[in-house]
Amino acid sequence: MLFQTKDLKFSHPGQKEYHFQDISLDRGESLLVLGKSGSGKTTLLNLIAGLLSPHSGSVVLDGTAINQLDSGKMDRFRGENIGIVFQKPHLLAPLDVKENLMMARYFSNKNGQDADELLQELDLSKKSHSPVNQLSEGEAQRVSIARALINRPKLILADEPTSSLDDENAERVVKLLQDQATKIQAALIIVTHDHRVKEQISNYIEVKSV
């Protein structure tokens, strides 16, 4: 098994405790995490990405228990092994498209994928040196996907990647994520409340506030 969570529990200060369903995924597998807002699905994503530490339970990626890494090692591990796609692209405005990718490369010591090739696959090769604030929403989202993939991560996490996109673009983005996950043999987890995505990925869990 490439990726596994067990008995994850977490509570924000002064709020009730979340208890999350266990997840296990193999290389190239995809999973949807569905749930209403406030159901704790974003908290789950933060736990999986190592951005928050669980109160109990474990997150294991490729044999590494990431909730036991110290902060600095966790950052490095995340840079090398987990690619995160956010709801909004959050590209670094002073840098151009390729520099945004190269920045992700800098923080990990992995060789990863060839940036130009990746941009071409995502239909962005013409924009390689464009300032990021001149990109359309769909293009920016694809750049953020490319950034998440550049280090050949073992796990791809996507947080509401389709919520601000139209049907056509939404479908395209999900397909892209799936294709890339298959290509680099990574597990893919998409957190969303967008039911359009369900048509493309059948494997899902639902997070409910207990």
Place this chain on the structure above:
Amino acid sequence: MNLFKLSWKYLTFRPLSTGLNVLLLALGLAIITVLLLIQDQFEKKMTQDAAGIDLVVGAKGSPLQLILSSVYHVDFPVGNIPMNEAVRLSRSRLVKQTIPMALGDNYQGYRIVGTNHDYLSLYEVGFSSGKAWEEPFEVVLGAMVAEKSGLKLGDTFTGSHGISVGSHDHDHHDFRVVGVLEPKGNVVDRLVLTSIESVWYTHDEEESGEEEPTSETSEDQDTLAHDHEHQNEEVDLEEDDYENTEEDHENHDHDHDAKFHHPVAKSGFPATDQDREVTTLLVQYRSPMAAVQLPRMINSNTNMQAASPSFEMSRLFELLGVGVQVLEGLAFVLIAISGLGIFIALYNSLKERRYDLAVLRAIGASKFQLLILIFLEGISLTFLGALLGILLGHGFLSILAAQNEQGIAAGLQAWTFLSAELWIVIYALTVGVLASAIPAWSAYQTSIANQLTRK
């Protein structure tokens, strides 16, 4: 990509704010640079120019003016003293050596100094071409005068009365260049040196020209105007009555020619049996005792005054000290404001960049790397400011030196660098570190989970 490049990208991404902060800091540091350079070079120059001169004796008046005019050749000469009194003083047993000087004329603003060869030995200056003056109206040019005027050996020129450009010309007799001095980086560079006799004879002819308009050449058509200006001049080597007492001559021209080809005095005072005057006397003491006795003796027993260059210059620096302090204060205010500006710029940009920082963490940057990133921004900003400031300071000084060719700022070396300037860089970097400390700490503490998932 690396952190340094990234911080640079962020700086150039907001060029106005970055530019303003760099400029503010640079201005503050430029003032400090100029002060440092001027203080260093000025004091060095002042000491160098006054080396070997223990006392200056001249007409009564301001002692500071006496020193400025006869040692540094910047202010107006005070007046003249009778030569026989100067000769008497030079024979005192307290005095080791005296150098008489006759001042009051200029060539294109460069002062013509009538003196003897001892003046050359005093500054240990050698010749880059030619030799010292031997006869009246032979002159030796300081290196800078030769360079700026373009005069060469054998060239002739006319001196002007007074010490500034535009005074009326002494057009009766031309000076002839017989030597050019090597550059020494001191006051000698901007002087035209000649014999005391040359200065005397120039002024004699002013007088005689008035009495006998046809005696010399046909050039002196407006001698009355000359005379008018002449009397207005503060300093004037006037001679009581010009008469040819040596021999009974019927022909003035003949007399002039003879006189003009006598060798001049190379040391001590020129030989004359007339009541001549000199402007000042540079004195070297024979013993430390003289420092106590001689000035008092001169100031109370004669019509002359004695002033010590070192004492007057330290008095001048004391007077200037207030101005320097005001400038220093202004510089520190500018630097403090720029430090504050950098702090505010970083702090504000941090607010806009919380997402960026969180994203950087999400793609693998550690907290520590974010801390470094913010420090790098502050430090490269202030480093730029320091470089620009030092450059501005030197640039300003070179303009100052170029504008003031004949004045006291002449010969300031604008492009020599002091080790103290390294401290300016360190100082600036400290400002950078201080200004970015709080923003960097706040970047270090940014909680990425909260930032990234805030809807």
